[in-house]
Amino acid sequence: MSTKDIATDGDGPGLPGQVPLLLAMVFRAMNDQFHARLAELGREPLRPAHGYTFRYLATHTDATTADLAAYLGITKQAASKAVAELHEWGYLERRPHPHDRRAQTLALTRRGRDYLQLADQLWTEAEQLWTDLIGADRLEAVRRDLQTYLNHTYGDNEAPLRPLW
Amino acid sequence: MSTKDIATDGDGPGLPGQVPLLLAMVFRAMNDQFHARLAELGREPLRPAHGYTFRYLATHTDATTADLAAYLGITKQAASKAVAELHEWGYLERRPHPHDRRAQTLALTRRGRDYLQLADQLWTEAEQLWTDLIGADRLEAVRRDLQTYLNHTYGDNEAPLRPLW
């Protein structure tokens, strides 16, 4: 049985099947750092789904709530709730859809774009910490290897970015 | 503004701060595959917290519910619920603690160890897919780089492995 500790013992060739869990642990560590910095800066910590919403809206103009729900893999009711909150808090605005009178297009406000920019900056900090440890070349190699996996898995489709567990 | 699509466009040097999100997306992809295979095999998909419980118990004998709660970063009430379920389903057993009459030690049953072994096998499949794409050398390099980050972040402590978002 592979009961060997998967923790931070570090060396040796690595057990088969260990890498996926290492991915999860590293992302968790970076995410913790991200939220710690956010708290340090006194910024309200929007929930994960909000961050993904921002990122989606920044790259998809004229997106509707239903589009967002599909991307996040949640029901449109749930997406609608999130959108209502973010609108109430001034991060995004709803406008009538140009061609469909049922629908509304969503767009980030200045405040929303600022928040996303800050988030990008904090992720960059976390990434930089890793770069300092392993060097820019290795980081770039890792980035390519990750991208290779996504390209293979999703082809030309967009990789889903959303909360998971 | 960094509104460039973070999806699977693939090439180019990569945007700063992109790697943490790539980690999340790759883990998500592997996790999806994991659950798809589990469903294929007709195995009931225990919730994530259950898997982490198994992994913890396999490497920590005489663990108590409170230990588990601390490791998972949840309240002992929540841990107690999970333990009760897993016990009811035959995956673990509770025995009186040798030195403390309040406490109970937790241990996997045969059934629990079997499930963990299956999980390891499915993670190995996901990892293998990546190895096929980038080669064993690159995978091993990635594994070391991930481990380096964890070692730096947690030192000699155990890296937490738990649900997150």
Added chain:
DNA sequence: TCTTGTGGTCAACTGGGTTGACCACTGGGC
């Protein structure tokens, strides 16, 4: 012995998700 702390459970609540029902509107078939 007393006091403080800890393992474990019961109960009530929270919140982000769900399913279900519904209306307003779209758009293709005829």
Added chain:
DNA sequence: GCCCAGTGGTCAACCCAGTTGACCACAAGA
């Protein structure tokens, strides 16, 4: 042009894995 199945959006009720709060049995050092 008229239908009608399909879709965008919302309201309402519910679900459930987590929370906080209260509590008891026991532990362990003063």
